[in-house]
Amino acid sequence: MFLLHFDGLILAVSFSSFFLFMVGHILALRMTPVNQTARVMVGAIALGFLINISAFIFIALAGFSKAGIRIPQLIFGAGISSVLYALLVFNYVGWIFGMGIAAIRIRLLLLLMNTPAHRATREQILTQCNAGDILRIRLARLVGSGHLILDGDSYRFHSKVLTVQAWITAGLSALLGIPLKR
């Protein structure tokens, strides 16, 4: 009965798509090498969108009109369900997978956890986690995900996504009246 409720249907489809995205990307990440991470994530996200839209097409074909739901409503529902799915993925990537600004902090916590007695001096920490290291890893990730191009030994910027991200950050900084740290 719950699924016949349109509100519940939208939530069920978006959360099911997200669940399948979770299962799909975890399985794919476990089976692929590290340098395929960006490709796996993009593929899993696209698969989730396809599942989301397919669910509504299936519902339309299955004669949901008998329950009083019309085609424009189904299209609208598919749109809202896709937005919810996109937000779920965005929050997952932002908070868990990418860890946002916490990435280095989590790395420091893991570093301390893996040292004897779970403690280390400042020098020991900097031996294993320093600015040069962080830069090397980030450059590899940015090149791997196609945001930068390595031309000889020179890195060049090549990303519409990160350009948009930079605009959003600049806009938000202006709105909140907080200067960006540069």
Added chain:
Amino acid sequence: MNYIAEAFGFFVLVVLSHALACRRGWILFQMEWFLALCLVWGGLYFALLRLAPVPLICSGSSNFGRSMPLVFTSFVLYGLLCLAYLVQCTAIQVQSPSMKVVSLLRGGPGMTRDQLRRHFSDEEFVLSRLRDLVRTGYVNHDSEFFSLTPKGFQVARVFDAYQRLIRRNMES
């Protein structure tokens, strides 16, 4: 449709009130204060739905909005938008290495790793984060050693388990 528009409307109110609070210096990025702000506006939204179950915003069409009472969907949408906004806010709070690389390379002819390295310091990317972990109670610091607190150990174990699950070291 109306419920969705209202959810977006209340999200805009969260953003505007957060901007006002930041500009006045009342709150900055304290997560608990931001979540309290979201709860206050969410509570008001809930109260308005209870008081006026018919959507507040007219759709213009006959009953397109009324025929789809998307109450739960609109609440979930509101919550997810607030969380997504908070993710964006964190980019202002602390400079991420990726965004620093982007800001250095954007619009320029390109830079080598050595040239980029001159803009990266241990102080900015490691030691300030370490001090922040001490300040927030995840790490202890005596005169010589940094060590994990029980809270820090728990968080580290959760992320360690997650990294094992996806077979990735997320920082490598």
